[in-house]
Amino acid sequence: MSSPNAESTAFRSALEVIRAVEPRVAGAIAAELTDQRESLKLIASENYASPATLLAMGNWFSDKYAEGTVGRRFYAGCQNVDTVEALAAEHARELFGAAHAYVQPHSGIDANLVAFWAVLADRVEAPALEKARARHVNDLTEADWFALRRELGNQRMLGMSLDAGGHLTHGFRPNISGKMFDQRSYGTDPRTGLIDYDKVAEAAREFKPLILVAGYSAYPRRVNFRMMREIADSVGATFMVDMAHFAGLVAGKVLTGDFDPVPHAHIVTTTTHKSLRGPRGGMVLCQPELAEQVDRGCPMVLGGPLPHVMAAKAVALAEARRPDFADYANRIVANAQALAEGLLRRGADLVTGGTDNHLAIIDVTSYGLTGRQAEQALLDSGIVTNRNSVPQDPNGAWYTSGIRIGTPALTTRGLGTAEMDVIAELIHTVLSQTNAGSNADGTASKAKYALDAAVADKVSRQAGELLAGFPLYPTVDLT
Numbered sequence: 001m002s003s004p005n006a007e008s009t010a011f012r013s014a015l016e017v018i019r020a021v022e023p024r025v026a027g028a029i030a031a032e033l034t035d036q037r038e039s040l041k042l043i044a045s046e047n048y049a050s051p052a053t054l055l056a057m058g059n060w061f062s063d064k065y066a067e068g069t070v071g072r073r074f075y076a077g078c079q080n081v082d083t084v085e086a087l088a089a090e091h092a093r094e095l096f097g098a099a100h101a102y103v104q105p106h107s108g109i110d111a112n113l114v115a116f117w118a119v120l121a122d123r124v125e126a127p128a129l130e131k132a133r134a135r136h137v138n139d140l141t142e143a144d145w146f147a148l149r150r151e152l153g154n155q156r157m158l159g160m161s162l163d164a165g166g167h168l169t170h171g172f173r174p175n176i177s178g179k180m181f182d183q184r185s186y187g188t189d190p191r192t193g194l195i196d197y198d199k200v201a202e203a204a205r206e207f208k209p210l211i212l213v214a215g216y217s218a219y220p221r222r223v224n225f226r227m228m229r230e231i232a233d234s235v236g237a238t239f240m241v242d243m244a245h246f247a248g249l250v251a252g253k254v255l256t257g258d259f260d261p262v263p264h265a266h267i268v269t270t271t272t273h274k275s276l277r278g279p280r281g282g283m284v285l286c287q288p289e290l291a292e293q294v295d296r297g298c299p300m301v302l303g304g305p306l307p308h309v310m311a312a313k314a315v316a317l318a319e320a321r322r323p324d325f326a327d328y329a330n331r332i333v334a335n336a337q338a339l340a341e342g343l344l345r346r347g348a349d350l351v352t353g354g355t356d357n358h359l360a361i362i363d364v365t366s367y368g369l370t371g372r373q374a375e376q377a378l379l380d381s382g383i384v385t386n387r388n389s390v391p392q393d394p395n396g397a398w399y400t401s402g403i404r405i406g407t408p409a410l411t412t413r414g415l416g417t418a419e420m421d422v423i424a425e426l427i428h429t430v431l432s433q434t435n436a437g438s439n440a441d442g443t444a445s446k447a448k449y450a451l452d453a454a455v456a457d458k459v460s461r462q463a464g465e466l467l468a469g470f471p472l473y474p475t476v477d478l479t
């Protein structure tokens with residue numbers, strides 16, 4: 001434990017040093033803390049990292065280049081970077097029971113690109129080199145090189161569709177993943193909103209993907225990774241799981257057995273800043289046979305690693321290995337379920353009828369609104385959420401028909417199930433009192449809305465009163 005005033009002193013001193021150079025930056029940093037303290041944050045992908053994690057990022061590690069991996073760098077003088085990278089990887093392996101951990105990716109998308117490249121290198125490039133009796137791509141003839149590039153560009157990926165809750169990088173056509181791969185997606189059962197594993201198996205049999213991707217950023221249920229692995233095996237696909245959203249629930253042993261991706265997947269990617277509560281960044285865990293290709297992530301796919309962020313990953317992963325993290329993970333889910341139940345009791349329509357993870361999706365069409373209108377009305381009332389597609393969304397990916405809500409951040413702040421019921425009431429009040437607006441020509445607008453300012457002010461005040469009982473960063477006093 002640090003001494004009682006250490007955190008206040010550290011942040012106050014840091015701001016004083018910054019203020020002397022560019023006071024507007026110091027002002028914005030301080031203002032961000034005030035804003036975060038005052039907003040009811042229900043964004044499912046955000047959290048509040050610990051002071052130790054935040055402080056590990058603000059130092060001279062930022063000055064160091066360290067392309068390569070521990071003990072095998074393209075730059076000299078990386079002994080201290082080796083220390084933090086090795087520590088972060090060790091904590092990750094121990095925490096998740098993984099054979100190998102690569103902690104350099106700068107974000108979840110970067111982690112996914114590293115994973116895609118590792119699978120392509122292992123399953124397409126390596127056999128091509130062997131066939132051409134070449135040790136390296138530089139040894140290929142022009143004709144071999146042409147054939148390899150065509151082969152690399154001709155591979156297939158099957159992932160969850162965006163509107164069903166998958167991520168952009170799981171093969172969404174406008175994203176690079178949908179252009180790198182010949183892609184197809186699986187959705188959810190239109191009646192239940194749940195993944196239909198028979199349908200996934202059928203799609204896999206027909207399409208025969210090189211990579212089967214599971215994981216989501218907006219699916220409110222657990223996924224059976226054992227069954228998904230069986231599907232992948234049945235068609236010879238590499239099974240990849242993107243656990244960016246629920247890594248904290250895996251770390252906290254809420255998701256175990258068939259629902260823990262690590263023992264079932266060949267390769268697992270994640271971010272470190274969502275339910276895992278670390279610094280912004282990414283990570284790849286994999287089976288030993290993919291480790292060598294994954295470790296080539298930088299410089300093959302990534303820019304130079306960020307040693308200051310790897311230091312913060314090591315701190316946050318050490319925190320996640322402590323027993324109180326399991327309690328935190330359990331409370332995230334209990335809070336999400338309490339919030340979902342509170343909304344259902346008040347008549348809201350939730351995709352899949354509830355949640356068993358950290359998030360829920362409100363289908364706001366039953367309130368006569370689009371996601372965009374609902375998101376703005378909630379924001380006016382001091383409640384920060386984000387709009388999200390619902391399965392087969394009639395309003396498309398921009399306006400959407402849903403609101404995604406998640407509990408990792410408010411759970412870190414200490415709010416519990418009783419407070420979730422109060423929040424359900426606030427959300428329902430705003431949504432039921434917001435009316436969709438019209439365009440100048442009288443047609444229905446997907447963006448305009450009307451909400452009585454008195455209602456927005458009252459909800460905002462109630463949200464503020466609720467949060468006042470749960471101070472954010474109580475050990476940090478900037479005054």
Ligand code: DSN
Pocket residue numbers: 045108167217
């Ligand atoms: N931006 C993340 C989320 O909000 O889920 C995914 O990339």
